[in-house]
Each structure stands twice: as structure tokens, then as C-alpha cells.
Amino acid sequence: MILFDSIGVRTRRADGGNPSLTARSILRYHSAPTELYTARENKLYKLLRPLLFLLDAETGHQLTFLLLRGLYRIPGFPWLVRSIYARRTPRLPVEAMGMRFPNPLGLAAGLDKNAERARPLSDFGFGWIELGTVTPRPQPGNPRPRLFRLPRQAALINRMGFNNLGVERFVENLRRQGRPCLIGVNIGKNKDTPLDRATEDYLTALRAVYPYADYIAVNISSPNTPGLRALQTAENLDELLRALKSEQTALAQAHRRYAPLALKIAPDLDDEQIAGIARLVLEHGFDAVIATNTTVTRPGLEQEPLAQEAGGLSGRPLKALSTEVIRKLHRHLQGKIPIIGAGGVESAEDAWEKLVAGADLVQIYSALIYRGPGVVRCIVEGLKRRVEDSGAASLAEAVARARR
Numbered sequence: 006m007i008l009f010d011s012i013g014v015r016t017r018r019a020d021g022g023n024p025s026l027t028a029r030s031i032l033r034y035h036s037a038p039t040e041l042y043t044a045r046e047n048k049l050y051k052l053l054r055p056l057l058f059l060l061d062a063e064t065g066h067q068l069t070f071l072l073l074r075g076l077y078r079i080p081g082f083p084w085l086v087r088s089i090y091a092r093r094t095p096r097l098p099v100e101a102m103g104m105r106f107p108n109p110l111g112l113a114a115g116l117d118k119n120a121e122r123a124r125p126l127s128d129f130g131f132g133w134i135e136l137g138t139v140t141p142r143p144q145p146g147n148p149r150p151r152l153f154r155l156p157r158q159a160a161l162i163n164r165m166g167f168n169n170l171g172v173e174r175f176v177e178n179l180r181r182q183g184r185p186c187l188i189g190v191n192i193g194k195n196k197d198t199p200l201d202r203a204t205e206d207y208l209t210a211l212r213a214v215y216p217y218a219d220y221i222a223v224n225i226s227s228p229n230t231p232g233l234r235a236l237q238t239a240e241n242l243d244e245l246l247r248a249l250k251s252e253q254t255a256l257a258q259a260h261r262r263y264a265p266l267a268l269k270i271a272p273d274l275d276d277e278q279i280a281g282i283a284r285l286v287l288e289h290g291f292d293a294v295i296a297t298n299t300t301v302t303r304p305g306l307e308q309e310p311l312a313q314e315a316g317g318l319s320g321r322p323l324k325a326l327s328t329e330v331i332r333k334l335h336r337h338l339q340g341k342i343p344i345i346g347a348g349g350v351e352s353a354e355d356a357w358e359k360l361v362a363g364a365d366l367v368q369i370y371s372a373l374i375y376r377g378p379g380v381v382r383c384i385v386e387g388l389k390r391r392v393e394d395s396g397a398a399s400l401a402e403a404v405a406r407a408r409r
């Protein structure tokens with residue numbers, strides 16, 4: 006049978022049958038959890054979302070990007086977006102990796118893999134955006150469907166498989182758009198590169214993106230590239246981090262600019278692995294850790310047919326798991342290098358939880374799909390209010406007090 010989840014994402018089941026998208030199932034979503042809706046939420050997205058959600062998730066994503074491209078050609082439209090989102094997003098600066106982030110909320114990797122929409126995304130009011138994952142050579146990724154919405158859980162499952170146009174096009178796109186805000190570039194290896202040559206892929210990508218990135222995120226944690234997460238084991242990681250650090254040193258000299266390196270890790274690591282990774286990033290002088298990528302586990306999704314889809318789970322069900330990894334990582338890193346927290350952040354409360362657990366900055370992806378760009382202002386405003394209410398002079402000070 007072909008099943009639709011409550012908003013019409015198709016998935017195949019072995020027992021055959023017909024596709025059916027019922028009015029009841031659409032209604033069920035739109036009368037669902039009220040916390041998904043806030044008074045401040047952007048009205049345009051509220052109108053757009055039901056239409057987008059009638060489409061397959063990836064088609065909806067592509068259509069949104071096309072729409073943005075078209076609208077950004079209209080004179081005055083970028084200004085309008087900036088004045089709705091960016092100008093109303095409070096400044097809540099955070100110092101990390103030797104940079105000053107205007108606010109602690111960033112866009113997580115994966116939404117703009119080819120750096121095609123850096124400018125519009127920066128206009129949503131993020132403190133910075135992370136683009137990619139980009140691989141040295143172009144690759145198509147896994148066959149579709151490969152992205153699934155689970156609206157009852159405000160979650161997504163994806164097995165995109167680093168579909169991207171390759172690092173050459175990525176750099177061209179980025180160069181054309183200038184640098185609209187702080188930009189992290191997330192790099193990975195090609196699917197057909199054997200694991201014992203993975204380092205070469207990372208080095209190729211690092212060299213190509215270095216001049217255009219404010220930091221480079223090394224992704225060894227996507228569950229959708231076979232074998233990739235094996236790079237998280239101590240002996241593989243040691244070699245990879247050593248090679249990347251040495252190349253970064255050479256690039257910093259050549260370009261007379263130091264671009265920090267961050268390592269992005271999975272949420273599905275045991276305590277020993279987390280401790281090992283923490284030791285190695287410090288040993289090799291990495292500048293930050295991003296915790297976490299999507300999970301291969303399915304917490305709380307026992308009743309959800311789509312949970313059987315292969316891929317990484319993100320959004321609300323990932324929240325507790327990623328916060329726990331942040332907490333453990335923080336215990337080992339002890340603030341020596343910053344942690345960028347990601348996983349199920351939908352509100353200022355969620356972001357605060359991650360900060361108190363040990364994160365210095367926070368990223369979102371899934372919440373943007375469910376709540377639209379208005380969620381950025383909502384989260385940053387909420388955090389700012391917390392700082393003001395606490396009487397602290399900065400976010401860092403408010404968080405430090407709450408951690409005691």
C-alpha cells in the first residue's frame with residue numbers, strides 16, 4: 006500500500022494499495038499542536054505551508070527555492086524580507102571561534118547544499134548560515150523519495166546522500182553572491198571515494214572553500230553516505246584531523262587569514278566515543294564541535310509508519326538525544342573550544358536548554374520547515390528576553406549563571 010502521512014508525504018509499504026490523500030488527514034495536521042503556531046509567526050508562511058505540504062517534501066523544498074529566486078529579482082523584495090525578519094531580529098552577540106556572531110542562532114547544514122540562496126537565507130535574521138554539505142565532485146545523491154515529513158512529531162527523515170553540484174559550482178555560487186553574513190561551509194566526501202582515501206576528498210574540498218568560508222565544518226556524521234560515520238572511530242579520526250589541521254595551517258599562511266575548523270558529530274555515539282572525539286579535537290587543535298547530525302534511531306516513533314524509512318531523523322524526536330551528547334561533550338571539553346548545538350530546536354526554550362547543557366551557539370533546520378522563517382526571530386527574541394530578565398550583561402553571562 007502507498008501510505009500518506011497526515012500531510013501527504015508518500016511512502017511505500019510492502020502490502021500494495023492505492024495512494025490516498027484525505028481531507029481528514031490534512032485537517033488533522035492543521036488542527037494539530039498549537040505550540041507550532043505563535044502570534045508572531047509569519048503570516049505568509051502560514052498561507053504557503055499547507056500548499057507546500059501538499060507536495061512531496063523535496064519538491065516543496067525545490068519550489069520554495071525557485072520562488073525565492075523569482076521573488077528576489079523583484080526590486081525591493083530583498084529589502085522587504087530584511088525589514089520583516091532581519092531588522093526585527095534582536096542583536097544578541099556571541100564571541101566564538103574568534104568571531105563575533107550577531108546572534109546565537111544559525112542555519113544548520115543541508116538546506117542549501119550548493120550555496121544557491123545564501124543571500125535570502127541570510128535575510129531571515131540568522132546569526133550565520135552553514136552551507137553544504139559539498140563534496141569535491143558533483144553527485145546525484147540517493148534515488149527519490151528521500152525526504153519524508155512526520156508532522157505529528159515535527160520531524161523529518163532524510164536519506165538525501167549529499168546530492169550536490171560539487172565544490173567548483175559551490176564556490177562559483179558563493180563568489181557571485183558576496184558574503185551576506187558569516188558563512189560556515191560544511192564539507193564531505195564523495196560516495197564513490199573509498200574510505201581509505203576519504204582524507205583526500207576532505208582536503209580537496211577544504212582547499213577549494215577555504216577563501217570563502219568563515220569556518221569549515223567537517224562532516225563525518227551523515228548516516229546517508231555508506232561508511233562515513235566510521236571516520237568517527239579513533240584511529241580514522243586521528244589521521245583525518247591531523248591532515249586537516251596541517252592543511253589549515255598552510256592555508257592560513259597562504260591566505261593570511263585563519264578560518265576555524267569544526268567537526269560535526271552524530272548523536273548515536275556512546276560515552277567512550279564521545280570522550281575519544283573530545284580528546285582528539287583538543288589534541289589536534291580543532292576550533293569547535295557541532296553536535297549533532299541526524300540520528301539513525303527512532304525515539305518515540307513506535308506508532309509511526311514512516312519511521313521505517315531508512316535515513317537520519319531530525320526535529321523534535323532528536324532533541325533530548327542531541328542535548329545529552331552536548332552535555333557529555335561539554336564535560337570533556339570544559340569550554341576549551343565552543344560547541345554548536347543542533348537537534349530539535351523549535352523555540353527559545355529549546356535553544357536555552359542546549360546552551361545550558363554546554364552549547365555556545367545553536368542551529369536549526371527542521372523547525373524552519375515546520376514554522377517558516379519567523380521562527381528565527383521568535384527564538385532570538387525569546388533568548389534576548391531571558392538575558393534581560395536575568396539581569397546579565399550578555400547571553401554568555403546568563404548561560405554561565407544558569408550552568409552553576
Ligand SMILES: Cc1cc2nc3c(=O)[nH]c(=O)nc-3n(C[C@H](O)[C@H](O)[C@H](O)COP(=O)(O)O)c2cc1C
Nearest residue numbers: 113114115138163297298319320348349369370371
Ligand atoms: C533534509 C536534511 C538534509 C540534511 N543535510 C545535511 C548535510 O548535508 N550535512 C550536514 O552536516 N547535516 C545535514 N543535515 C542535518 C542538519 O544539519 C542538522 O544537524 C539536523 O537536522 C538536526 O537539526 P534539526 O533537528 O534542527 O533539523 C540535514 C538535515 C535534513 C533534515
